[in-house]
Ligand SMILES: *[C@@H]1O[C@H](CO)[C@@H](O)[C@H](O)[C@H]1NC(C)=O
């Protein structure tokens with residue numbers, strides 16, 4: 001486990017302690033992803049689609065052809081807040097997913113604050129997996145085709161976002 005941490009990371013941990021973390025990384029210190037999505041449909045519908053997609057991908061079968069569209073586990077669900085976990089099919093890395101839905105423009109739009117964080121603190125790199133944990137849900141449920149869909153994120157907010165290949169991760 002410890003061998004996964006490269007020496008640069010230790011330097012950065014040291015910088016963090018003295019309060020100059022900004023020098024070290026162009027991304028989050030810990031493998032994670034924070035995305036904002038906007039949809040031109042109600043949060044009721046958005047949350048129903050997300051919940052049913054998570055349930056559909058609870059078993060291993062979604063990954064029989066590769067990819068990571070399996071082993072989601074719904075923890076709690078309401079119109080405003082969904083929590084779930086995702087495990088990778090082989091190494092069983094566990095990531096925690098939080099989705100917060102807030103209506104905008106008098107219910108004609110839904111803003112989702114989505115977050116995925118790796119449980120193991122030592123992972124700095126994730127090949128974009130935390131981003132894909134979130135993206136696969138909206139892609140699989142058809143929400144990327146929803147009216148008014150917009151996604152706001154960056155490599156700063158999502159570990160290795162720009163090199164993520166969600167067919168694999
Ligand atoms: C990244 O996260 C920060 C803090 O939450 C936020 O202010 C900023 O708008 C985000 N940037 C993008 C491009 O999502």
Ligand SMILES: *[C@@H]1O[C@H](CO)[C@@H](O)[C@H](O)[C@H]1NC(C)=O
Pocket residue numbers: 165166167168
């Ligand atoms: C993502 O990975 C798949 C499967 O290996 C590959 O077919 C596809 O070309 C890759 N996409 C990108 C954008 O690299």
